[in-house]
Amino acid sequence: MSRARLMVIAVLCGIVSVAFPHAQQRPDRSKPPALDPAPSLNLPPIQKRMLSNGLPVWVVEAHKVPLVQVNLVVMAGSGDDPAGKFGVANLTAAMLDEGAGSRSSLEIADAMDYLGAELGTTSSSDASAIRLNVPVARLRDALPIMADVAIRPTFPGSDLERLRQERLTALLQARDDPAQIVPFAFQRAVFGTTHRYGTGQAGTEATIKAFTAQDLKTFHDGMYQPSNATLIVAGDITADGVMPLLEPQFGAWKAGAPVRRTPVPMASQPTQAQVTIVDVPKAAQSQIRIGWVGVPRSTPDYFSLEVLNTILGGSFTSRLNQNLREEHGYAYGASSRFDMRLSAGPFMAAAGVQTDKTAESLQEFFKELNGIQMPVSSEELTKAKNYVALSFPSGFETIDDLAAHLEELVVYKLPDDYFERYVANIQAVTAAAVQKAAATYIQPKKFAIVVVGDRSVIEPKIRALNLGPIRVLTVDQVVGS
């Protein structure tokens, strides 16, 4: 309809305009077009059901594509690793599909691949999950295998040995890559050796070498229980249609002894800045991480921190990226984030920078980390809030996106109306709240500064910056323990 009208106009314009014979009146480019009101996201409802053994089932219907996502979330992650057994949650999750019920590792993989299904078993600091994505016509065939993997893993000795060697080899290979070395060094600098967050989720060479099948079985028996799990279903199903498929597979899952989770203690903050240099001779770039202990996911300042971090290093136009990339060209990108977990995870600012500009880059990092203490302008605040709030709907497009969002509600015990209220909560953040959050949670004088790079080139100029005491570590010292 409007096309026809425009074509008439185009013909008329053609008479008077030789340069643009087919253009209607030229558009006004002197300012960007005004925006209509932003659309709101109409989320499909979360339908909450329960199996006969009490296992909660949350269902969200999404009928665009004939696929279904089924996630079993278990409230046990590497934060639940006992002292001396760092890595047991992660290895347990990795071993779930290496033998379960009557099937071997290869049989499980063959069955899932043949069904066109993707089955993942994984763990984070706070939870573990078994995630199935399958064409809806094959859901009935895939669910029994998923249930075996979640409830009846067999932890075969030969498969455990294979994964052990894979993991030890991966630790060896991590030494090749500054981008993989730097997380080891940073978490250790901030959290130390005894706090769980000071060691990677897979554990250390020593713990990986020591794990037995009994360790995994003990962890699984203790934590993987219907009273400690939630089943999430999203996709081309209905709640009434899917419940009869779930009940035979997960309804008979028996509860064991009551689950006891020991909370990860809050880490103590460093009291002064400390520089760690990890020497990688001839590195083309230095990998930089700067930060300290951040906040838990339950922080009352969550929304202020989302906005603060968007301004500082959480978006392309953020101060860190604009400075280090666009203004100076020292890096391909620079960023920051609060890694929020059940207990306080790290806050970090990060970049890979060209070796000969390492000290200059550190100066620019600190310029921005100090500068964020000053009040932010209303334009910058509005841009950041709109970026976070208005891009929110795009995170609900696919069924695995939907299921991941529901997992977040489950793991962090967020209220049912959390997503409905999200945009309003972001828009309510004030400049004063951002400034207060910056003063509380970003204190550069106490930050750990970790640089993985070519020591012979970078150390003299870093030393001259007088950021704090410097210690130098080898790659083996960082990755090996």
Add this chain to the structure above:
Amino acid sequence: MRRPAIILAFALSVMPLNAQSPTSSPVPPRLEVPYRLFTLANGLTVILHQDRTVPVVAVNVWYHVGSANERRGRTGFAHLFEHLMFEGSKDVKEGEFDTLLEGAGGNNNGSTSNDRTNYVIDVPSNALELALYLESDRMAYLLDAMSPERVNGQRDVVKNERRQSYENRPYGMAEIELDAMLWPENHPYNWPTIGSMEDLTAASYQDVVDFFKKYYAPNNASLVLAGDIDLDRAEALVHKWFDEVPRGGPVDPVAPPAAVLDTVKKKTIMDKVRLPRVYLAWLTPRAYAPGDAALDVVSSVLAGGKNSRLYKRLVYDTQMAQTVTARQQSGTLGSSFVITATARPGKSISEIQKIIDEEVERLRKQAPEPREVQRAINETEASFYRAMERVGSFGGKADQLNAYYSAGGGPDYFAEDLARYTSLAPSDVQAAAIGWLPADRRVELVVVPEAPQ
């Protein structure tokens, strides 16, 4: 790529291999992506597709120019140019492109391959016109705002992208070496999309002007709007913002020299790595040509999943290798098939290579089991459904509509593309291995540690 990530080495013209789906059960619905296609007077092809799952619109532009259009001495230029497209245009001040989009809740990015350069803007649907304003301004008026200083600024960023993604990444230089060995010196796939440091240094402001005038014209581009749109209104808005973009001259297709391997080319290079790695590579049929889909299935039979032949033998059973992969990398001018394996500590690369050779030879001698082929087809089919879920970003529906259109098919080529896989028999897979993976015409590249660790 503009944002920190890896430059796509090849066009997204072939679906990813980690796919899947049902076959012997109820016939799945036919894949269909309805679209409206029209062409502006200046030659810009426009494709519209409505999907109102979430209130988001994907604005996706493909310019039919990539590193294959470069010349020696200016390698990496198409990608450097991609970066400059975000730095402002006549009516959009430096920095405003991103500021305006983020302020509207949008995200954007770009990527450069051998064959094309694509730009993605994903916005809430109320900001569609903003995205069209920005996209049309840089298509029409980029040079009004270009300066040597802007070229210098992104030159430094791109050099750091090269450092981060290749020089400082384990085995990062091997991929560059592999293409240099596979393709003749005067073939444009011989050099990497990221370019050499020397050529990035040499790129000039005048090069930018010439490149824009030659390649960044509406008649050398196609625009897809997919998502929460009203088709008539979207069409009117495209006319409003793009009709005035001036047409450019015709762009000649790249005419590469023949690429043929007639022998085994061997090389060993050193890298700052702990474990040795072997690459075996062949020249194979271009994207969508006969044999291309069958080679995707060959890659799955060899190295897709725990039960694949190479994974099972090298990683699962003997545990000689830490990883093994096989991939048909499909390009417009030609493709390559690459098998990669990394040795476990103390294991011999030549022993690993012997096993790879045995397995490729076995596939040449005897067709794979029907279940092996069906497994790969089922995975591919499911991946096609997964690709239907997202409209934006790289590999979303908007990007794929542009990919199919650019490849010469209709934009909605999804069902036909899938049929290339579902129609394959085990004998087709064997024939592809016989025809394209000969033992006596290939590249063998080994990466060894620089010094004993």
